[in-house]
Amino acid sequence: MMKDDAQTQSIVYVVDDDASIREALKSLLASMGMRVEVFGSAAEFLKSTLADIPSCLVLDVRLPGVSGLDFQAELAKANIQVPIIFITGHGDIPMTVRAMKAGAVEFLTKPIRDQDLLDAVQLALDKDRARREAEKAVSEVRARYESLTPREQEVIALVTAGLMNKQIAAEMDVSEITAKVHRGNVMRKMGARSLAELVRMADLLGIRRAAP
Amino acid sequence: MWEQHRDLILVTIILVQAVLIAALLLQALRKRRAGETCWRSAFDASTLGMALVDRELKFVAANAAFRSMLGYGDSELRGLTPLDILVEEDREASRRLHGELAQGARQCGDLVGRYRRKDGPEVWAHVYLSAIPGQDPRLVLATAIDITSRKLAEDAARVAQSDLARIARLITVGEMTASIAHEINQPLGAVVANGNAGLRWLARATPDIEEARAALKRIVNEGHRAGQVIGGIRSMFKKDGGTKAPHDVNELVREVLALVHGEVEKERVTVRTELVDELPPVLVDRAQLRHVILNLVSNAIDAMNSQNGRARVLRLRSEHAGDNVMVTVEDSGSGIDRENMNRIFEAFFTTKPQGMGMGLSICRSIVESHGGRLSAACGHPHGAVFQVVLPGHQPGAE
Numbered sequence: 001m002m003k004d005d006a007q008t009q010s011i012v013y014v015v016d017d018d019a020s021i022r023e024a025l026k027s028l029l030a031s032m033g034m035r036v037e038v039f040g041s042a043a044e045f046l047k048s049t050l051a052d053i054p055s056c057l058v059l060d061v062r063l064p065g066v067s068g069l070d071f072q073a074e075l076a077k078a079n080i081q082v083p084i085i086f087i088t089g090h091g092d093i094p095m096t097v098r099a100m101k102a103g104a105v106e107f108l109t110k111p112i113r114d115q116d117l118l119d120a121v122q123l124a125l126d127k128d129r130a131r132r133e134a135e136k137a138v139s140e141v142r143a144r145y146e147s148l149t150p151r152e153q154e155v156i157a158l159v160t161a162g163l164m165n166k167q168i169a170a171e172m173d174v175s176e177i178t179a180k181v182h183r184g185n186v187m188r189k190m191g192a193r194s195l196a197e198l199v200r201m202a203d204l205l206g207i208r209r210a211a212p
Numbered sequence: 213m214w215e216q217h218r219d220l221i222l223v224t225i226i227l228v229q230a231v232l233i234a235a236l237l238l239q240a241l242r243k244r245r246a247g248e249t250c251w252r253s254a255f256d257a258s259t260l261g262m263a264l265v266d267r268e269l270k271f272v273a274a275n276a277a278f279r280s281m282l283g284y285g286d287s288e289l290r291g292l293t294p295l296d297i298l299v300e301e302d303r304e305a306s307r308r309l310h311g312e313l314a315q316g317a318r319q320c321g322d323l324v325g326r327y328r329r330k331d332g333p334e335v336w337a338h339v340y341l342s343a344i345p346g347q348d349p350r351l352v353l354a355t356a357i358d359i360t361s362r363k364l365a366e367d368a369a370r371v372a373q374s375d376l377a378r379i380a381r382l383i384t385v386g387e388m389t390a391s392i393a394h395e396i397n398q399p400l401g402a403v404v405a406n407g408n409a410g411l412r413w414l415a416r417a418t419p420d421i422e423e424a425r426a427a428l429k430r431i432v433n434e435g436h437r438a439g440q441v442i443g444g445i446r447s448m449f450k451k452d453g454g455t456k457a458p459h460d461v462n463e464l465v466r467e468v469l470a471l472v473h474g475e476v477e478k479e480r481v482t483v484r485t486e487l488v489d490e491l492p493p494v495l496v497d498r499a500q501l502r503h504v505i506l507n508l509v510s511n512a513i514d515a516m517n518s519q520n521g522r523a524r525v526l527r528l529r530s531e532h533a534g535d536n537v538m539v540t541v542e543d544s545g546s547g548i549d550r551e552n553m554n555r556i557f558e559a560f561f562t563t564k565p566q567g568m569g570m571g572l573s574i575c576r577s578i579v580e581s582h583g584g585r586l587s588a589a590c591g592h593p594h595g596a597v598f599q600v601v602l603p604g605h606q607p608g609a610e
Contacts, residue, residue: 018398020434024405027427031412031420067477087401110397111404114412 010054010125013082014038015045015071017060025058032118042071050080054132056105056124058117061088072102081131083124087112141201144190152189153207155182159195160202161209222357226260226340227320230355233258234344238351261337261356264344269293269310272351281337281358283330294354299326299334306339313343313352324359336363399438406430456582458493458605459501461530461539468505469528472513479517481524488531492604496582501602504575504586508541508598511571515545515596522594536584536601544595548588556588 012034016022022038029036039045045057057075061068072084083105088096096107105127106120148156151172158168169179192198202208236251255262261278263271271289279286282297294310295303302325309321320342326334337356344351410427413420465487469476476483494501509526516524527542548556557576572586579586584602591597 018402020402020430020437021398021405024402024409024427024430024434027423027430028405028409028412031409031416031423062474062477110401112401114405114408 011035014058054129056083263354265352336360399434402434462487486529494602495605512543539600542597
């Protein structure tokens with residue numbers, strides 16, 4: 001019934017100072033087949049070691065000590081990019097706007113409808129998964145880029161700027177044949193099947209030069 | 213002047229009139245002179261209700277004012293005693309006073325009581341009794357003033373006052389609605405989440421009975437928790453003060469702090485508490501005393517909300533003060549102007565634009581009704597200090 005694999009390969013964190021809410025959410029999320037970890041305070045959450053798998057955070061806006069919104073800012077500052085689902089006792093519109101602007105996935109009002117929570121959690125996990133995949137893709141491309149020789153790195157910048165072999169040869173002060181060989185190596189080492197793909201990679205790495 | 217001494221002046225007039233008329237009457241009765249009819253006329257013409265009562269408390273004579281006050285005819289009264297027409301609860305006081313007069317233990321006295329008119333309604337009367345000297349058998353002159361309208365006005369004032377107290381309480385409660393909504397929403401949120409969890413545990417391919425059972429248990433607990441919150445609110449709204457019981461003031465202080473939590477956070481107030489453990493309990497109506505502390509704390513927060521640049525500090529202390537327990541609420545706000553210091557406990561005196569001026573006067577009357585004191589002072593270097601002193605409760609001391 002459920003995408004068991006995807007769900008056990010992810011984790012939902014709950015931070016709420018109210019023990020009974022915490023327990024209820026833990027049970028509810030667990031009954032949905034989620035892996036759950038609960039914390040009584042923002043500090044407790046920050047102290048823990050987070051698993052390196054897709055995750056999201058269910059957070060009460062009214063946390064003692066720091067407010068949920070301050071906590072959101074703190075996480076952003078610490079570069080912890082976990083998607084946040086806020087829970088609030090009563091719909092406070094300015095607060096909602098602030099939270100959403102700061103990147104909250106969803107703002108749920110208590111008592112929470114379980115389907116809303118499930119949808120929000122799925123959305124948040126998908127978002128985190130996508131972010132992680134994108135990051136992974138970038139780091140793979142970067143690793144390939146770094147395996148290039150300095151000459152080849154020069155070539156990739158020129159190729160993706162739209163220069164022809166002849167222009168590249170002139171720019172680098174080498175023969176057209178040599179330029180062509182470098183270009184072939186670049187395509188092979190980067191695993192690019194077309195120029196378009198190579199351009200996308202250069203964009204990802206932020207190394208594409210503007211066309212001359 | 214008239215208001216203050218009204219009773220005294222009335223009593224003097226009545227007694228002078230009464231003694232005068234009685235002396236003249238008696239003289240007339242004794243001598244049975246031709247002038248008797250003259251004194252009889254004076255008696256009858258008096259605007260005060262007058263009657264003569266004999267040893268057996270039977271009415272011997274009653275003037276027109278007396279008869280019309282009670283709606284009885286002359287001959288009907290003759291067969292009655294004052295006790296017959298007094299309402300049940302007021303008879304004993306009358307019987308005792310008449311007894312003392314009969315024994316010569318005293319010459320005069322007065323009582324306030326309700327008489328039942330012949331046609332039904334009750335009449336409040338202030339009755340002055342004086343024994344007439346030298347008479348055998350003894351006679352007692354009763355002079356009665358109808359004070360029904362005054363009594364009704366007093367009752368109305370009392371009702372109005374308790375209504376006002378309740379309104380003021382409701383206003384404070386209204387300000388706390390957000391906090392209370394939060395208090396109710398917590399258990400409610402837990403109930404819904406647990407209920408959903410339970411359903412999902414049961415809907416699994418292999419239903420997880422244990423998890424479902426645990427969820428149900430949590431629902432029951434949360435239901436009780438919500439009930440307690442409601443109970444607390446109801447006691448705040450209750451028209452009559454609840455019963456007094458020994459309570460820990462520290463617990464009440466903490467309860468109030470939980471109630472104003474949202475406000476404290478919003479206003480960025482720093483709360484410092486110094487609560488002495490092992491204080492004697494205080495014998496109080498919990499809701500009323502909580503109202504007092506809540507009011508003082510809300511005032512303290514209000515006093516600081518317009519202030520910039522200075523730290524907003526709310527201090528709450530509890531300590532021994534001899535056999536008493538003292539709770540101090542201190543703020544670092546704008547303080548109280550010297551000329552207002554004496555007036556802040558007056559009803560309808562307020563320095564707040566939207567204030568009704570009832571809060572502190574109600575607080576003081578609550579504290580005093582618990583045998584305590586509520587006082588205010590200036591803080592150092594700024595702010596205001598309110599102190600509630602309540603007698604410590606010694607178990608078994610009553």
